[in-house]
Amino acid sequence: MQDSPNETPRPDTPQQSTPQPEIPRYETPRQAAPRLDRQQRPLGVTILSILIGLQGLGEILIGILAVGALMAIGHAFRGHGHTNVATALDILGWILGILPLVVGAITLIIAIGLFLLKRWAYWTTVVVSIIFLIRQVYELIQPRETYTLVIIGTIIPVVILLYLLLDQNVRRAFRLGGRSNVERLAET
Numbered sequence: 001m002q003d004s005p006n007e008t009p010r011p012d013t014p015q016q017s018t019p020q021p022e023i024p025r026y027e028t029p030r031q032a033a034p035r036l037d038r039q040q041r042p043l044g045v046t047i048l049s050i051l052i053g054l055q056g057l058g059e060i061l062i063g064i065l066a067v068g069a070l071m072a073i074g075h076a077f078r079g080h081g082h083t084n085v086a087t088a089l090d091i092l093g094w095i096l097g098i099l100p101l102v103v104g105a106i107t108l109i110i111a112i113g114l115f116l117l118k119r120w121a122y123w124t125t126v127v128v129s130i131i132f133l134i135r136q137v138y139e140l141i142q143p144r145e146t147y148t149l150v151i152i153g154t155i156i157p158v159v160i161l162l163y164l165l166l167d168q169n170v171r172r173a174f175r176l177g178g179r180s181n182v183e184r185l186a187e188t
Helices: 043-079 083-115 119-141 148-166 168-173 181-187
Strands: none
Touching: 043 083, 043 148, 043 168, 083 119, 119 148, 148 168
């Protein structure tokens, strides 16, 4: 039995289907694999950046307190008719307060740079530690009754410098190539 062209196809007879265009399949986006060259921040650098950040916040607090305290004292003098003294205290408050505010802001910037593993923050920390070390050595040669705080103040920059300059993980994290001259000297 032949099917006529006007007949509707019966469900029990197999039909020849026309090829359908293929529907594109969309895959769900996958998270990119972590890059292998991304450096992890060493724990010591994290601790160092947090401590330096706290030091910066302390400097800013000291600056705010210096400005506020001396301006309050100046206001008290102004209330008693001593305008020249009050003006001098206001000016002194701003001068003494601006320096810790600026140092605190710079210190916070360095701490953030260390936390983000910026090379400029690494070298700035090395230079500042060397300056602190020179200052502490100068304090050591000055006569005084007790040297406890001076010795502690000398040990801290030495430890920071040794850690930053000798630890391979730190050097790798800050993308500093090769071995340092200090490491080469330590091997001999």
